[in-house]
Amino acid sequence: MFLGCMNGFIQNQFDSSADIVTRECAHWNMVKLIWGPPGTGKMKIVVSLLYVLLNTRCITLTCAPTNIAVLGITKRLMQNAQSHLQYDKYGLGDIVLFGNGERMKIDDHEDLFDVFLMNRVDVLASCLSPNNGWRIGMLSMICLLKDPKEEYHKYSEKQKKKDNDNDDNEDTDDEEAEKKKRETLLVKNLVRAMI
Structure with a gap:
C-alpha cells in the first residue's frame, strides 16, 4: 500500500517518506520536520504520509505556517481518502481540521465542512x-x-x-x-x- 501512494516521487522523497513510516511502525514517538524550497513536492509527501499513517491508525498532528497550507493539505488528504475509502479503514470522521474559521475563510471551502471541528460541534x-x-x-x-x-x-x-x-x-x-x-x-x- 505504501508503494502505491508514493507513485511519481523521486528517490529522496521516497527515502524520507519511508524513513518516517518505518519509524512509526517501530512504535516510536517522534517529531519530523519536512522543509524545502517551493516546488519540491513537500505537500505531496505530507499528504501521502498522512494517508498512510491514517490507514495504519496512527494519531498524527499536522501543522503548517499558513492557513492556506493547512487548507491545501486537508483538501488533498480528503480527496485521497475519499478515493480510497474501504469499509475496514478509517473514514473522514478521523480527519479533523481545527482553527479559526473566519481567518481560514472556511465558508469559502464547502468541501471542508465535514472535517471542520466547529461544524462538527454544531451538528x-x-x-x-x-x-x-x-x-x-x-x-x-x-x-x-x-x-x-x-x-x-x-x-x-x-x-x-x-x-x-x-x-x-x-x-x-x-x-x-x-x-x-x-x-x-x-x-x-x-x-x-x-x-
Missing part, C-alpha cells in the same frame, strides 16, 4: 439537543408506532392552534432567541471540553 449540539435531538426524535417515533391514531390527533390539534395563533409570533421569536442562546452556550462548552 453534535443539534443532535444532542434536549428540544429536537436524537432522543426526542426516537421518542416521537416510538409514540407514533405505538399509537398512530392518538399521535395524528395531537398533530391535528397543534396545526389548528398554530393556524389560530398568528398573534403570538413575538413570543415565538423570544423563545427562538433563547433557544439559540442556549445552543451557543452548549457549543462553547463542548469546544472547551475538547480542548
